[in-house]
Amino acid sequence: MNPAGLNRRIALATMAAALLAAGTGPAIAQADKPLRLGFSMARTGMLANATPSQMNTYELWRDQVNARGGMDVGGTRRKVEFVVYDDQSRPEQAVRIYEKLITDDKVDLLLAPWGTPFHISIAPVLEKFKFPMVGNTAASVALRQVKPGYIWFPTSAIPDRISVELTAMLKTQNVKSVAVLANVLPFTKEIKNFLEPELKKAGIEIKVSTEYPPDIRDLTAVLTQVKQADVDAVLALAYPGDSVLYAKQAKELGLKSTFQFIAIGPSDAFFPKAVGKESAEGVVTIAHWAPKPEWKGSQEFYDAYVKKFGEDPDFLNSALAWMSLEILQDAVARHGLDKEKIREMINTGTFETINGKVKFDGVQNSITPTAFVQYQDAKLQIVWPSSIATGKYQPKKAW
Amino acid sequence: MPLLDTLLSGQLLFATLVTGSLYALIALGLNLVYGTMRMLNVAHGDVVVLGAYAAFWGFTLLGLSPLLAAPLVAAAGGLLGYALYRGIFRRLLATATPATAGRLEGNSLLLFFGLSIIIQNVTALVFTPNNRAYAYLSDVYRIGDLAMTGNRLAVLLVAGLTCIAIAWFLSRSAAGLAMRAVIERREAAFIVGVDVDRVQWVSFAMGFGSAALAGCLLSMLEQFSPFSGFPFTIAGFIVIILGGLGNVKAGLLAALLLGAIETYGVALTSANLRSVLLYGTFVLALLLFPNGLFAKPAVGR
Numbered sequence: 067m068n069p070a071g072l073n074r075r076i077a078l079a080t081m082a083a084a085l086l087a088a089g090t091g092p093a094i095a096q097a098d099k100p101l102r103l104g105f106s107m108a109r110t111g112m113l114a115n116a117t118p119s120q121m122n123t124y125e126l127w128r129d130q131v132n133a134r135g136g137m138d139v140g141g142t143r144r145k146v147e148f149v150v151y152d153d154q155s156r157p158e159q160a161v162r163i164y165e166k167l168i169t170d171d172k173v174d175l176l177l178a179p180w181g182t183p184f185h186i187s188i189a190p191v192l193e194k195f196k197f198p199m200v201g202n203t204a205a206s207v208a209l210r211q212v213k214p215g216y217i218w219f220p221t222s223a224i225p226d227r228i229s230v231e232l233t234a235m236l237k238t239q240n241v242k243s244v245a246v247l248a249n250v251l252p253f254t255k256e257i258k259n260f261l262e263p264e265l266k267k268a269g270i271e272i273k274v275s276t277e278y279p280p281d282i283r284d285l286t287a288v289l290t291q292v293k294q295a296d297v298d299a300v301l302a303l304a305y306p307g308d309s310v311l312y313a314k315q316a317k318e319l320g321l322k323s324t325f326q327f328i329a330i331g332p333s334d335a336f337f338p339k340a341v342g343k344e345s346a347e348g349v350v351t352i353a354h355w356a357p358k359p360e361w362k363g364s365q366e367f368y369d370a371y372v373k374k375f376g377e378d379p380d381f382l383n384s385a386l387a388w389m390s391l392e393i394l395q396d397a398v399a400r401h402g403l404d405k406e407k408i409r410e411m412i413n414t415g416t417f418e419t420i421n422g423k424v425k426f427d428g429v430q431n432s433i434t435p436t437a438f439v440q441y442q443d444a445k446l447q448i449v450w451p452s453s454i455a456t457g458k459y460q461p462k463k464a465w
Numbered sequence: 466m467p468l469l470d471t472l473l474s475g476q477l478l479f480a481t482l483v484t485g486s487l488y489a490l491i492a493l494g495l496n497l498v499y500g501t502m503r504m505l506n507v508a509h510g511d512v513v514v515l516g517a518y519a520a521f522w523g524f525t526l527l528g529l530s531p532l533l534a535a536p537l538v539a540a541a542g543g544l545l546g547y548a549l550y551r552g553i554f555r556r557l558l559a560t561a562t563p564a565t566a567g568r569l570e571g572n573s574l575l576l577f578f579g580l581s582i583i584i585q586n587v588t589a590l591v592f593t594p595n596n597r598a599y600a601y602l603s604d605v606y607r608i609g610d611l612a613m614t615g616n617r618l619a620v621l622l623v624a625g626l627t628c629i630a631i632a633w634f635l636s637r638s639a640a641g642l643a644m645r646a647v648i649e650r651r652e653a654a655f656i657v658g659v660d661v662d663r664v665q666w667v668s669f670a671m672g673f674g675s676a677a678l679a680g681c682l683l684s685m686l687e688q689f690s691p692f693s694g695f696p697f698t699i700a701g702f703i704v705i706i707l708g709g710l711g712n713v714k715a716g717l718l719a720a721l722l723l724g725a726i727e728t729y730g731v732a733l734t735s736a737n738l739r740s741v742l743l744y745g746t747f748v749l750a751l752l753l754f755p756n757g758l759f760a761k762p763a764v765g766r
Contacts, residue, residue: 281739
């Protein structure tokens with residue numbers, strides 16, 4: 067036998083096995099005709115670590131719905147099953163998957179993939195097949211350019227609104243100077259672009275303004291600069307990976323600023339585990355949800371999630387995922403699977419969710435205010451704005 | 466002059482040493498396998514991640530200190546390396562004739578690539594793609610203006626001492642000399658009676674073991690997921706290409722240089738230029754030493 071040929075075959079077999087391991091096959095329809103909900107999710111690739119809080123939420127919802135006897139489809143209950151494909155963290159893959167879900171798998175309903183670029187990429191597919199889908203984990207001013215009609219975004223964490231609200235919050239805390247550090251990835255870069263003019267307008271001095279690449283491994287040089295600048299607030303516009311790096315090194319260098327804002331990461335349960343509860347305490351981050359008596363079902367959702375997964379839901383992404391399911395559920399209960407009627411209802415209706423009332427104006431949620439949460443006694447509390455606050459902002463004492 | 470103060474403060478030196486020692490440890494394993502067998506392990510970073518998972522589960526499930534777990538994790542990594550060598554790569558090397566030797570690198574690259582994909586997907590399947598991290602030894606120690614987190618200090622000590630120990634092993638012990646002989650003159654080493662097969666499995670075991678150890682240490686510093694291995698492979702590549710493929714000691718210096726570029730380079734310019742500085746140095750090294758790359762002319766087969 068030709069040894070090179072053998073080697074090649076071993077290599078090919080290895081790759082084939084790997085591909086099998088990478089793919090997740092479609093679920094096969096059962097005899098009693100369950101309702102099939104399709105979506106793509108980054109199960110592998112660079113974004114896969116960000117998606118479990120959303121995927122978990124979907125699974126929790128499906129289990130609860132099925133335990134109740136199924137999803138209410140215009141009066142009849144039907145069990146729910148998922149048709150999931152791995153988009154390998156690639157938006158163009160998600161486009162192909164949603165086309166396949168609609169035309170080939172012929173799923174009954176669609177759920178959202180994870181992340182802004184994925185939502186934006188599949189919007190034209192939804193438009194083309196006139197298939198409504200409630201989005202969730204997407205946040206960018208670019209969303210407003212998406213043609214309204216078949217996709218909606220329940221989030222209020224849009225960079226321009228974040229900038230206005232964060233500046234207002236800093237003003238009330240009498241912050242005079244800040245350091246702004248931004249990861250150059252789109253969402254945080256976008257926040258920086260909107261935030262800095264807003265800060266200047268408010269007369270807050272930006273003593274340090276710097277950007278860093280996503281693959282940064284050490285922030286010592288940057289944070290030494292921040293420490294020397296002696297600012298009232300540090301606005302770390304970080305992604306989950308570098309949010310941990312920032313917190314750990316801020317502790318090492320002993321940053322004294324009492325207002326510590328970290329953009330993305332702290333809303334997820336891994337953050338306090340990674341940096342320690344004491345370091346997480348007092349950190350302010352982006353989220354517009356927390357369990358709250360006035361928001362029906364919010365405490366139940368929180369409890370059920372903690373019970374099933376043994377950790378807190380992501381206060382931003384899990385909450386948004388759940389909201390999108392509630393909205394879809396209401397529309398389907400009312401109109402069955404009539405896509406035009408579902409679309410009409412989501413376009414014009416007002417929905418009760420775990421985040422309060424939601425109503426869409428075009429693609430955007432027009433009710434939920436942009437908000438910030440803070441770790442207080444190891445729990446996230448909404449501290450801004452006061453209209454929905456569950457706690458009062460407290461300066462961060464120590465790392 | 467705040468900039469000058471920063472540069473001389475010792476804080477940057479500490480950061481350089483921590484990053485550098487980790488890079489050195491990662492690159493060392495990559496270099497041993499490449500040096501003795503001319504195989505580029507693109508799954509190296511994934512082995513690092515496996516080590517991190519081992520330390521994470523040991524800590525969260527059993528309350529085992531990652532420092533105590535470190536020798537166990539390294540041993541387990543070494544065992545994995547040994548098993549892979551026996552199971553797959555030994556055959557690949559044995560079947561290579563002078564005529565097909567050129568394909569060896571390509572084929573081993575494919576195998577390692579497959580291994581990388583398998584490790585990533587199996588860990589994602591078994592452990593979920595969740596971010597994992599834990600806080601251990603996170604107290605900060607201060608000496609004058611210098612602040613050091615306990616876990617970073619521990620990483621520096623363990624990684625640094627391991628690198629020095631391995632460098633000593635290579636230059637002093639008989640087994641180490643045999644290994645260096647294979648790295649430098651493979652044919653000649655074989656002729657004078659060096660057990661090449663043994664040298665090969667030892668370097669595989671050491672390569673995988675040191676990668677797993679690096680992962681174990683790293684898990685105290687940063688969060689990781691099944692897909693975070695690739696950047697470590699890349700960092701390892703840059704280090705061993707700067708230092709010279711197969712040249713272990715130069716690799717240690719190159720790792721410190723890389724650490725210095727990451728911290729002092731960023732302090733002097735901007736964090737945004739990190740990649741430019743890193744890859745700029747890399748490209749410059751390639752231009753200035755065009756023959757020091759994948760072909761090492763001194764070695765004949």
